[in-house]
Amino acid sequence: MNAPADPAASLAVSLATSKAPLTSADEMEARLRAIGATRYHSLHPFHRLLHGGQLNKGQVQAWALNRYFYQSTIPIKDAVVISRFRDRATRLEWRHRIEDHDGDIGTEGGIERWLKLTEGLGLDSKYVESTEGILPATRFAVEAYVHFVREKTPLEAIASSLTELFAPNLHEERISGMLKHYDFVNPDIMSYFSRRMEQAPRDANFALKYVRQNARNPEEREAVCNALIFKTNVLWVQLDALYHAYVDGHIPPGAFVPQDHKPRHKAN
Amino acid sequence: MNAPADPAASLAVSLATSKAPLTSADEMEARLRAIGATRYHSLHPFHRLLHGGQLNKGQVQAWALNRYFYQSTIPIKDAVVISRFRDRATRLEWRHRIEDHDGDIGTEGGIERWLKLTEGLGLDSKYVESTEGILPATRFAVEAYVHFVREKTPLEAIASSLTELFAPNLHEERISGMLKHYDFVNPDIMSYFSRRMEQAPRDANFALKYVRQNARNPEEREAVCNALIFKTNVLWVQLDALYHAYVDGHIPPGAFVPQDHKPRHKAN
Structure with a gap:
């Protein structure tokens, strides 16, 4: 991480990387x-x-295509989270997340909204749903998330969802930025994000309250923080892979090649 | 994948991506x-x-540091492979792979040879063994390999090791290239690779014979090929991540920063 210039950012870095025992929620x-x-x-x-x-x-197609794999794995991840709890109240609290993504008979969910985005961008939904053109790094990162919630403690499984605390600002920036800059983007195909701006805060508030109450000693609080770091890595790796493949132009064997892609010079 | 220029390479691409049923070993x-x-x-x-x-x-340090996580995970992966077989003969055949990497009391194994490499490159072994500076993409790819051999069929678990068929040529090129070009490399710290040049062909021959005999229909043969593709992705993703972080200079938060690293311009 490069040293940030302003004092607030520098404070955040030292706080984020501190090894001091966490003595309170x-x-x-x-x-x-x-x-x-x-x-x-x-x-x-x-x-x-x-x-x-x-x-x-x-x-933009490559981004939406790869991110589809992440989106469509979330209800699987959440089903695993539910399966970790004997406690009925927590299962009840978590259950709506599956519905948020899967929808219901006759009711659209997050995955369908994501397919409206990929379709609006000109990608064939059958191809998107097959996930055959995604980057292997996307697959490994997303599957690591499912394995994490299966293998770590239930507390860490919940903590790994805490990136949602930071999602609304990002979604707001994305909606306005993409609508402004791309003539192939319209509000209808961005409905996934507008909808998540209502859902994410509710989910994040529950998860934050849960970890505040259930991480009872410095070791457990440390584990909660590490679960969030793990999850930020899951997200970061996906964008690193997209950047390397589609901005720097190193598309790996077998992955989606956009129609407007210009191959790099041989010597790269 | 870019279209290769010469006819042999072009034949390989069409063979590798063919969807024709595989009717024989x-x-x-x-x-x-x-x-x-x-x-x-x-x-x-x-x-x-x-x-x-x-x-x-x-x-080169970043490469060796990240690859340490792969190397040190191989005996864990192989223990999982062994655990998949009720058949004692296959377990016996596979067991020496753990020993190849772990060595024995008083006998050096592959992991110690890898630490000779990282130490020879000036990295502290405690830091290397902690794996705390590795790229998240390395971790996800390597762990995907362990999950693969646990979750897929025993046949696919064995098939995923078949990259060893192609390792000796690569190791030969690596030993001669690195000795020739880097004054910080000597034959002693390259002993991991010279030793693998004897081990890999024996292991690859067993695995190849095994899949030839045990993949008995087109579907199983296809699954064997897909296991090899999966494994080539595990390896490729690790190098993509190294290239992005340490050649293009996008080191992700928390990862190893070499002493000689020059940060990229802010605008990247």
Whole structure:
């Protein structure tokens, strides 16, 4: 991480990387927010390009195609989270997340809204749903998330969802940036994000309250913070892979090649 | 994948990506070799730089540091493979792989040889063994390999090791290239690779014979080929991540920063 220039950012870095024992829920929350401020993928260069209108249509397609795999895996991840709890109240609290993504008979969910986006961008839904053109790094990162919630403690499984604390600002920036800059984007195909701006805060508030109450000693609070770092890595890796493949032009064997892609010079 | 210029390479691409049913072990082996010829990480631009002497010491350190996580996970992966077989003969055949990497009391194994490499490159072994500076993409890719051999069929678990068919040529090129080009490399710290040149062919021959005998229909032969493609992705993703972080200079938050690293211009 490069040293940031302004004092607030520098404070966030030292708070996020501090090794001091976390002796209270408030200290833990402060560190969680510092991790978000220094590691959330809102800071990633790919998002700067995406929201600033500096990508071509093929690059935006690649982003939406890969991110489909993430979106469509979330209800699977959430089903695993539910399966970790004997406690009925927590299962009840979590259950609506599956419905948010899967919808219901006759009711659209997040995955269908994402397919409206990929379709609006000119991608065939059958191809998107097959996930055969995604980057292997996308697959590995997303599957790591499912394995994490299966293998770590239930507390860490919940904590890994805390990136949602930081999502609304990012979604707001994305909606306005993409509508402004791309003539192939309209409000209808962006409905996934407008809808998530209502859902994410509710979900994040529950998860934050849960970890504040259930991480009862410095080790557990540390584990909560590490779960959030893990999750920021899951998101960051996906954008690194997109940047490398579709901005720097190193598309790996077998992955989606946009129609407007110009191969790099041989010597790269 | 870019279209290759010469006819042999073009034949390999069409063979590797063919969807024709594999009606015999020979057809399967031909496709496996074509997958190796088109997707093995010997073709990756990062290896061209590494073997051609075009990296600085910090970049070579980053490669060895990240690859340590792969190496040190292999005996864990192999223990999972062994655990998949009720059949004692296969377990016996596979067992020496753990020993190859872990060594024995008083006998050096592959992991210690890898630490000789990282130490020879000036990295502290405690830091290397902690794996705390590795790229998240390395972790996700390597862990995907362990999950693969746990979750797929025993046949696919064995098939995923078939990249070893292609390793000896790569190791030969690496040893001679690195000794020639880097004054910080000597034969002693390269002993991991010289030793693997004896071990890999024996292991690969067993695995190839196994899949030839045990993949008994087109679907199973296809699954064997897909397991090899999966594994080539595990290797490729690691080099993509190294290239992005240490050649293009986008080091992600928390990862190893070489002493000789020059931060990129802010605007990247």
